Amino acid sequence: MKIKVCGMRNPDNIEDISQLDIQFMGHIFYEKSVRNVTQKLPEKNGSHKRIGVFVNAPYEQILETVYFQSLDGVQLHGNEEVALLKKLHSAFPNLILIKTFSITANFNFEETLPYEGFAEYFLFDTHGLHPGGNGITFNWELLDQWQSRTPYILSGGIAMQHTHAIKQLKNKPDVLDINSKFESSAGIKNTALIQQFIQEMKSKYSADEAGFYGEFGGAFVPEMLYPNVQSLKESYKKLIQEPSFQEDYKKLLQDYVGRPTPLYFSKRLSAQYGAKIYLKREDLCHTGAHKINNTIGQILLAQRLGKKRIIAETGAGQHGVATATVCALMGLECVVYMGEIDMARQAPNVARMKMLGATVKPATSGSKTLKDATNEAIRDWIANPTDTFYIIGSVVGPAPYPEMVAEFQSVISEEIKKQLLEQEQRNTPDYVIACVGGGSNAAGAFYHFIEDESVQLIAAEAGGLGADTAHTAATTFRGTVGVIHGSKTLLMQTEDGQITEPYSISAGLDYPGVGPLHAHLFQTKRAKFFSINDDEALAAGLNLCKKDGIIPAIESSHALAVLEKMTFKKEDVVVVNLSGRGDKDLETYINYFGF
Ligand SMILES: *Cc1c(COP(=O)(O)O)cnc(C)c1O
Numbered sequence: 380m381k382i383k384v385c386g387m388r389n390p391d392n393i394e395d396i397s398q399l400d401i402q403f404m405g406h407i408f409y410e411k412s413v414r415n416v417t418q419k420l421p422e423k424n425g426s427h428k429r430i431g432v433f434v435n436a437p438y439e440q441i442l443e444t445v446y447f448q449s450l451d452g453v454q455l456h457g458n459e460e461v462a463l464l465k466k467l468h469s470a471f472p473n474l475i476l477i478k479t480f481s482i483t484a485n486f487n488f489e490e491t492l493p494y495e496g497f498a499e500y501f502l503f504d505t506h507g508l509h510p511g512g513n514g515i516t517f518n519w520e521l522l523d524q525w526q527s528r529t530p531y532i533l534s535g536g537i538a539m540q541h542t543h544a545i546k547q548l549k550n551k552p553d554v555l556d557i558n559s560k561f562e563s564s565a566g567i568k569n570t571a572l573i574q575q576f577i578q579e580m581k582s583k584y585s586a587d588e589a590g591f592y593g594e595f596g597g598a599f600v601p602e603m604l605y606p607n608v609q610s611l612k613e614s615y616k617k618l619i620q621e622p623s624f625q626e627d628y629k630k631l632l633q634d635y636v637g638r639p640t641p642l643y644f645s646k647r648l649s650a651q652y653g654a655k656i657y658l659k660r661e662d663l664c665h666t667g668a669h670k671i672n673n674t675i676g677q678i679l680l681a682q683r684l685g686k687k688r689i690i691a692e693t694g695a696g697q698h699g700v701a702t703a704t705v706c707a708l709m710g711l712e713c714v715v716y717m718g719e720i721d722m723a724r725q726a727p728n729v730a731r732m733k734m735l736g737a738t739v740k741p742a743t744s745g746s747k748t749l750k751d752a753t754n755e756a757i758r759d760w761i762a763n764p765t766d767t768f769y770i771i772g773s774v775v776g777p778a779p780y781p782e783m784v785a786e787f788q789s790v791i792s793e794e795i796k797k798q799l800l801e802q803e804q805r806n807t808p809d810y811v812i813a814c815v816g817g818g819s820n821a822a823g824a825f826y827h828f829i830e831d832e833s834v835q836l837i838a839a840e841a842g843g844l845g846a847d848t849a850h851t852a853a854t855t856f857r858g859t860v861g862v863i864h865g866s867k868t869l870l871m872q873t874e875d876g877q878i879t880e881p882y883s884i885s886a887g888l889d890y891p892g893v894g895p896l897h898a899h900l901f902q903t904k905r906a907k908f909f910s911i912n913d914d915e916a917l918a919a920g921l922n923l924c925k926k927d928g929i930i931p932a933i934e935s936s937h938a939l940a941v942l943e944k945m946t947f948k949k950e951d952v953v954v955v956n957l958s959g960r961g962d963k964d965l966e967t968y969i970n971y972f973g974f
Contacts, residue, residue, distance in 0.1 A: 380545075380580055381554040383532060384573060385432065386414035388566050390421045395570045397425035400577055403554065405454065408444055409434045411509070414566045420448050428475060430454050434510045438466060451475055454502060456510050464497040475499050477532065481506035482517040488525040495529055502556060505535030514559040516541070522550045532556050539572065542579045543587040555580065584829045584896070584905060590778020593902060595895035598777035600865045603761050607769075608865075611684075612779045618683050619676070619786070631675050632790060635708070636665045638672075640791075642798035642954070647926040654947030655803070658957045659795055661820060662931065668887075668959030669788060669820045670701040674770055676787030678705040681768035688767045692716045692756040694749035695886030696728025697963070698772030703737035713737040716755040718748035725886070727963075749890070750878060753864055773817025774894035777865030781822075781894050788823025795954055796827055803952055810947075812837040813956040814937040815908075816852075816887050818894035824956040825906070835907065837945075838897060839937040841883030842910035852881035853910035854893040855901040863892040869901065884913040884967060885933035887959070909944060911937040917971050919943065920961065932959035933967060 385405030387393050396404065404427050407414045411434075423429055428451035431444055435457035445453065452475030453467060464476050478498040480491060483506045491501055503522070507513030516536040525531075533545070534556035545555065557576065563569045579587055590596045590612070598608045618624055632638040640660040648656040661669040681689060689706050692715070693699030699715040706713035715732055719741040722729050732739050742751040760769045774781040774788075796806040811828060813821035815838045828834040838855075840846075846853035851871075858869035861876060870892035871879045881891040893901075900906035911919075920936030923929050931939065935958045947953060961968065968974070 380552060382573075382577055382580070383430070383554050383556045384561070384568060385534075385556050385558040386412075386562075386566060387568065388414055388416045392567050393421060394424060396568055396573065397423070397427065399570065399574055400581075401425075401427050401573075403428050403430050403452070405430045405432050405556070405558075406448065407432045408436065409456070409510070416448075423449065428452055430475065430477065432456055435459065438463060441467065442470060445471065445474065452477060452499075454479060456504075461493050461497055464494065468497065477502050479504055479510075479534075481510070482521060482535075484518065484521075486521065491525075491527060491529070495527065498529060500532050500554065501527070501529050502532040502534050504556075507535075519544070519548060522548065525550065530554075534558075536560060539576055540588045542576065543589040543591050545580070546587065582830055583903070584899065586778065586782045586896070590782060592781075592895045592899035594860075595866070595868045595898040595902075596778055596781060597867050597895075598865060599862045599867060600777045601757075601761065604757070604764070604777075607760065607764050608777050608779075614684065615680060615779055615783055618680060624679060624683065627679055628676060631679075632672065636671050636675065637663060638790065639794045639798070640664060642795060642802065644802065645927050648923070648942070651926070652942045652945075652947060652953075653949055654951040654953050656942070657799075657802075657808070657952070657954045658927075658929070659791060659824065659954055661791065661956060661958050662929070662935065662960035666701055666704055667962060668697060668701075668932065669791065669823060669956075670698055670772060671704065672790055672823065673772065673784050673787040673819060674698075674701040674705045676783075677768070677770045678709050678711070681711070681770070682709060684768065686711075686766060686768035688712045688714070688763065689770055690714045690716070690756050690759050690767055691770045691772065692749065692752040693728075693772070694718070694721055694752070694889065696721070696725040696732065697887055697959075699737070699739070700728055700731045700735070701772070702770050703732040703735035706737060707735045714759065715739050716742055716752040716759070718742045718746070718752045720747040721749065721752070746880060748880070773819040773890075774822045774896055775817040775864050775866060775868075775892065781866065781896055784819050785822040785826060785896060788819050789826035791820070791823035791956065792825065792827040795824065799952065799954075805952070807831060807834050808952040808954045810835045810837055810945075810951065810953040811956065812839065812938045812941050812953065814839045814841075814888060814934045814958060815893060815897055816841070816890045816934065817892070818897040820956055820958040822894065822896055824954070825900075829900075829905070832905070836900065836905060837941055838900070838906050838908045839941050840893075840908055840910045841881075841885055841888035841916075841937060842912040843882040843884070845912055846910040850882040851910070852883040852889050852891070854881075854891065855898070855908045856910050858893070866895050868892055868895045869898040884971075885916065885937065885964075887932070887934040888937060909941050911940045915940040915943065917968070920968070921972065929957070930961035930968075931957055932961050933964045934958055
């Protein structure tokens with residue numbers, strides 16, 4: 380969609396906004412408007428079209444202004460007749476003519492018919508006290524009933540929070556006209572805010588203001604939690620952009636986590652698969668996996684928000700350990716909820732958390748696994764909304780968590796870009812392959828390549844005993860749309876909406892849903908999803924042990940197994956995200972292979 384910034388009059392501000400990727404700039408020539416232009420506009424700098432806005436002005440005045448202000452187009456905002464458009468067209472055949480209509484609940488769209496063929500655009504604005512600039516939206520559903528060969532400009536109170544609704548419109552506008560909601564004071568536009576709006580409208584795969592990736596995401600939380608989620612949403616972007624936050628975060632990633640992790644070229648895998656295979660070594664992070672990138676980010680945020688107590692839920696215990704680790708580092712109280720059955724199955728991780736000073740609370744209801752632990756954590760959060768910060772471990776949960784976690788993990792692809800430039804003299808690979816449980820390591824490995832469709836994104840889900848059996852965690856393959864963990868996404872559920880127990884030999888991929896970003900990447904076919912069965916993953920894991928002397932986590936082995944299923948060209952650059960190391964999985968490897 381094109382962008383028109385309207386109501387511009389200040390020369391410096393005009394210069395700033397001209398630098399942005401906008402297609403039209405509107406200047407108001409109407410005495411009664413607070414944004415009325417009274418001086419000659421500065422020389423145009425930028426490729427946008429300069430539009431003059433008039434309200435029932437006489438023909439001669441419009442003509443004069445078009446000459447004097449070097450206008451590319453004219454927007455007629457009053458009750459102008461078709462005859463005026465005809466007259467203007469014969470005087471300036473190249474002039475862009477825009478006719479405005481004020482929309483009321485019972486607006487008759489047939490009023491536009493006489494102007495068809497004479498206006499290049501129709502502009503629909505809210506009917507208000509003044510002709511334009513009222514800062515209120517009209518009921519956009521009215522547009523559904525309108526069909527025309529003239530494209531339209533949507534106007535009237537458009538604000539940052541509308542990006543989602545605009546993308547969902549059935550009858551899409553060609554141009555968005557923004558004005559009062561992007562001002563820092565009357566007539567002065569906020570450049571950064573407009574830039575952010577353009578970015579959000581352009582990007583196909585990032586979350587919008589409401590935290591939706593396409594139809595997935597959002598914050599489906601109990602009313603009592605809404606203030607928590609809302610305040611986090613409002614504060615986190617600002618906080619993490621602060622230089623002091625970035626400094627602390629980068630320093631800890633470097634000195635404590637051990638970043639940057641290497642991008643390792645595997646000669647022998649490259650020979651085996653007939654492509655240039657690189658491994659991004661997240662297995663070398665402190666605690667043995669990528670999860671720490673995220674918990675470091677969230678604990679710094681919790682500190683800045685003045686929280687005294689951290690809660691988390693964990694299934695296999697890995698996120699619990701990563702959370703307990705950063706709480707020890709910062710000296711904050713840590714409570715980890717874990718299903719009673721999981722506690723028995725993952726005793727070493729329970730011990731680790733305790734050694735790190737955390738309290739592990741068993742969830743004893745339901746199936747006594749991850750989803751019950753999640754319920755307990757949410758209950759705790761409701762009871763302790765002011766002093767407690769809830770650290771979520773993947774790109775799941777209510778907005779803003781999926782977006783926030785993806786941002787903390789994005790350091791993975793940020794490094795890949797730099798490292799590829801050094802090693803391959805190009806900063807994008809042909810393929811990025813990552814396993815997906817909730818999807819955080821994949822989100823981080825994809826992050827800086829998502830909008831660049833020349834990079835093929837490949838996700839490996841856990842097929843378990845087979846995606847067509849009852850023992851699987853292949854969510855996109857088996858899942859349907861529903862709400863899990865406060866977010867609308869794809870999940871495995873029964874016909875009446877009960878979440879089905881997933882299965883995978885890999886504890887970290889044993890999750891019945893997938894983050895909303897991945898549901899969107901799947902639905903739009905931006906990423907290709909493979910389901911990898913237990914057998915295939917373990918074989919690929921053992922292959923890496925023998926070929927490179929690296930014992931990978933079984934989760935990461937799912938990503939490696941994708942290499943078996945693809946055919947590459949010799950010069951293809953393929954990055955496999957090695958999300959974690961396999962020490963934690965020794966027993967599973969031993970039992971499976973009988974070493
Ligand atoms: C937890 C974990 C995963 C799965 O989580 P994502 O959020 O999908 O990344 C993958 N690999 C390892 C090593 C893990 O510990």
